Amino acid sequence: DAGVIQSPRHEVTEMGQEVTLRCKPISGHDYLFWYRQTMMRGLELLIYFNNNVPIDDSGMPEDRFSAKMPNASFSTLKIQPSEPRDSAVYFCASSFEGDYYEQYFGPGTRLTVT
Amino acid sequence: QKEVEQNSGPLSVPEGAIASLNCTYSDRVSQSFFWYRQYSGKSPELIMSIYSNGDKEDGRFTAQLNKASQYVSLLIRDSQPSDSATYLCAADINQGGKLIFGQGTELSVKP
Numbered sequence: 142d143a144g145v146i147q148s149p150r151h152e153v154t155e156m157g158q159e160v161t162l163r164c165k166p167i168s169g170h171d172y173l174f175w176y177r178q179t180m181m182r183g184l185e186l187l188i189y190f191n192n193n194v195p196i197d198d199s200g201m202p203e204d205r206f207s208a209k210m211p212n213a214s215f216s217t218l219k220i221q222p223s224e225p226r227d228s229a230v231y232f233c234a235s236s237f238e239g240d241y242y243e244q245y246f247g248p249g250t251r252l253t254v255t
Numbered sequence: 256q257k258e259v260e261q262n263s264g265p266l267s268v269p270e271g272a273i274a275s276l277n278c279t280y281s282d283r284v285s286q287s288f289f290w291y292r293q294y295s296g297k298s299p300e301l302i303m304s305i306y307s308n309g310d311k312e313d314g315r316f317t318a319q320l321n322k323a324s325q326y327v328s329l330l331i332r333d334s335q336p337s338d339s340a341t342y343l344c345a346a347d348i349n350q351g352g353k354l355i356f357g358q359g360t361e362l363s364v365k366p
Contacts, residue, residue, distance in 0.1 A: 172352045184299070184343065184356045197353060232298055241287050241306060242352040244345075246298040 143167075145247035147233050153253045159221040162250045165214055166235030174244060175208055175218050176232040184232075190216065223254045258282060259346050261357035269365050274331040276360050278344030281325065287347035288320060288327045289354065294340045303329060334364045 146165040154160055166173045174189040188198040193210045201208070205224070210216040220227055230251050234244040258281045268274045276290075287306050291299035305311045305318040305327065317330040327346075331338055341361050345354040 174353075183358045186353065186356075189353060191352065196351075236352055238352065241304060242347050242354070243289065243301055243304055244354055245301060246291075249298050 145233055145235055145245055147231075147247035147250050149250060150248060151251050151253075153255065154223055155255055156224055157222045158254075159219065160223045160227075160252060160254075162218040162231050162233075162252070164216045164218070164233030164247060166216070166233070167237075167245060168214070170235035170237045170245075171213075172236040172238070172242065172244075173210060173216050174234040174236070175216070176234065176246075177229045178232060178249075179229045187218070220252075223252075225254045228252055228254050258348060258355045259344055259357040261342075261344050261360045263358055264361040265363050266360055267363045267365060268334050270334060270336060272334050272364075274334045274338065274362055274364070276329040276331075276342050276344075276362065278327045278329075278357055279325055280327070280344075280346045280348075280355075282346070282348045283322070283325065285346040285348050288318070289345040289347075290316075290318060290327075290329045291343040291345065291356075292340045293343060293359070299343055331362075334362075336364045336366050338362060339364045 175187040187200045190210045208218045230249045232249045234246045236242045236244040290303040293299045303318040305320045311318045315332045319328045341359040343359045344357040
């Protein structure tokens with residue numbers, strides 16, 4: 142199995158620009174999660190989907206953040222406009238209810254906003 | 256009160272010793288618990304999951320769960336320098352797939 146795939150692996154952008162992060166979950170998984178990790182705040186859940194439907198977006202910091210899951214094999218996290226405080230590592234993870242919700246993480250996208 | 260709590264460490268043990276990592280959780284409804292290992296600059300990697308009271312062993316790793324005390328632990332026997340990482344405890348608080356993570360415990364195994 143290829144595991145969770147994320148792109149890009151690194152993103153450097155200027156403040157005010159739009160950033161789009163992409164994720165392909167493990168085939169057959171019905172849950173998809175977006176996390177953000179910083180030294181100060183640790184691992185934070187931003188939003189998660191079940192069968193392509195957003196279930197809980199209470200962790201999304203503000204309206205500048207949006208996420209979509211148009212089909213079972215693809216999701217995007219968009220930040221518009223980006224700010225320096227958005228600099229972090231963004232992880233995507235997926236899980237399957239039949240496996241007791243064991244989550245498997247992608248390699249992450251390191252975002253730097255200058 | 257945080258839902259999942261861990262000592263941040265760092266926890267330092269000599270090579271070959273047993274490393275003991277602890278985690279407490281606040282919600283009695285939680286049924287599933289997970290330990291992740293995260294090397295610096297890498298993503299969290301699932302190493303153990305436990306759902307029933309008692310011990311679960313996998314190689315050098317043993318997970319222990321005590322639901323009455325709301326306590327989960329991870330023991331690493333014969334610790335190796337390659338075990339040096341941050342260990343994250345997670346609980347499935349609402350039994351709906353959403354995991355709550357602790358802040359992680361940094362483990363350092365000294366040769």
